[in-house]
Amino acid sequence: MVSEPNGPRPTLEAVAALAGVSRATVSRVVNGGAGVRAAVQERVRQAVTELGYVPNSAARSLVTRRTGAVAVVIAEPETRVFSDPFFGRQLRGISRELAAADVQLLLMFVEHRADYDRIGRYLSAGHVDGALMFSLHRDDPLPAMAERAGLPTIYGGRPGWAGADRVPRPLYVDTDNRGGARQAVRHLLGRGRRRIAVITGPLDQTSAVDRLDGYREALGTAEPDPRLIADGGFTAQGGERAMAELLDAAPDLDAVFICSDLMASGALRTLRARGRRVPEEVAVVGYDDLEPAAWADPPLTTVRQDVEEMGRLMARLLLRLLDPRKTEEADAVELAPVITEARLVVRESG
Numbered sequence: 001m002v003s004e005p006n007g008p009r010p011t012l013e014a015v016a017a018l019a020g021v022s023r024a025t026v027s028r029v030v031n032g033g034a035g036v037r038a039a040v041q042e043r044v045r046q047a048v049t050e051l052g053y054v055p056n057s058a059a060r061s062l063v064t065r066r067t068g069a070v071a072v073v074i075a076e077p078e079t080r081v082f083s084d085p086f087f088g089r090q091l092r093g094i095s096r097e098l099a100a101a102d103v104q105l106l107l108m109f110v111e112h113r114a115d116y117d118r119i120g121r122y123l124s125a126g127h128v129d130g131a132l133m134f135s136l137h138r139d140d141p142l143p144a145m146a147e148r149a150g151l152p153t154i155y156g157g158r159p160g161w162a163g164a165d166r167v168p169r170p171l172y173v174d175t176d177n178r179g180g181a182r183q184a185v186r187h188l189l190g191r192g193r194r195r196i197a198v199i200t201g202p203l204d205q206t207s208a209v210d211r212l213d214g215y216r217e218a219l220g221t222a223e224p225d226p227r228l229i230a231d232g233g234f235t236a237q238g239g240e241r242a243m244a245e246l247l248d249a250a251p252d253l254d255a256v257f258i259c260s261d262l263m264a265s266g267a268l269r270t271l272r273a274r275g276r277r278v279p280e281e282v283a284v285v286g287y288d289d290l291e292p293a294a295w296a297d298p299p300l301t302t303v304r305q306d307v308e309e310m311g312r313l314m315a316r317l318l319l320r321l322l323d324p325r326k327t328e329e330a331d332a333v334e335l336a337p338v339i340t341e342a343r344l345v346v347r348e349s350g
Contacts, residue, residue, distance in 0.1 A: 070130050074087060074107070074135050075137060093309060097319070116145070124145070130318045136160075154171050155171070158174045175340045177207050180305065181217075181303070183342065184285040185218030187285065195250065196255040198258075199263050201260060225250070239258060240269050247270070261289065261302055289305070298348035303343065
């Protein structure tokens with residue numbers, strides 16, 4: 001007896017009558033409660049399937065005090081998120097992990113400063129069970145908002161916002177940005193390059209700072225030639241502009257480490273426009289190893305970070321924080337910050 005498409009929705013009482021149990025028993029089974037024998041649980045589930053019963057999410061949240069939803073907050077404008085394959089890859093990892101746990105994803109962007117108040121109000125109003133936040137900047141108020149709301153939160157990237165040192169033990173997922181940058185620059189040095197420039201991301205983000213520090217460490221100097229450093233803002237247009245600035249300031253440069261593949265795509269465009277051959281005259285190494293790296297002309301030598309896996313690990317950490325039963329014991333992640341491996345992938349550009 002399946003309900004008609006346009007008929008009344010099956011009720012909890014109807015499921016109880018078909019299963020031959022009380023309404024309270026059905027409620028416990030549907031909401032994941034304990035204390036119901038396996039045989040009874042099976043009868044209830046069969047009745048739910050036969051009737052096509054769908055639990056009322058509002059009523060369920062009153063019982064479980066859970067919404068079954070998680071906010072994914074990206075502290076960037078929508079236009080940047082949808083133009084950078086990094087975010088798409090990370091969101092894919094997050095989405096797949098949350099979907100497997102039957103948790104809904106609510107995506108939020110920061111387009112303008114006024115959006116912070118809107119997001120803060122939403123996060124503190126009990127609409128979501130937890131939050132995943134990434135691409136945070138040094139002056140970002142989002143972590144403080146989550147802390148004040150008592151909202152379980154996992155961060156993408158090493159904490160570097162104002163007040164991060166006051167949080168007892170922030171949970172985050174990052175890649176070994178310093179180590180990856182060192183690999184890139186040492187590779188260029190090993191190829192005989194000596195005037196190695198760097199195009200950084202915004203230096204109010206820890207990933208950009210760590211990659212710049214790795215560049216310095218590989219060169220063995222705390223103060224590289226400032227003419228060899230330019231900020232590309234983690235965008236293709238920024239990489240194009242930064243490469244032009246570097247060529248104007250240091251025309252004798254023979255290599256460039258670019259701290260994202262998207263910026264590298266813009267830098268390669270500038271090098272072609274200036275008639276600089278890659279890698280013969282200027283060797284290029286990027287960072288990320290997203291799909292466009294292999295399609296670049298020439299194919300891009302780059303540092304690989306598993307962006308999708310980082311998203312998956314963020315979601316798993318949050319699910320574990322919210323409810324240890326959401327992950328299988330044998331496959332559960334430890335409630336601790338996670339640093340994933342960075343690995344150089346050598347192609348034709350450097």
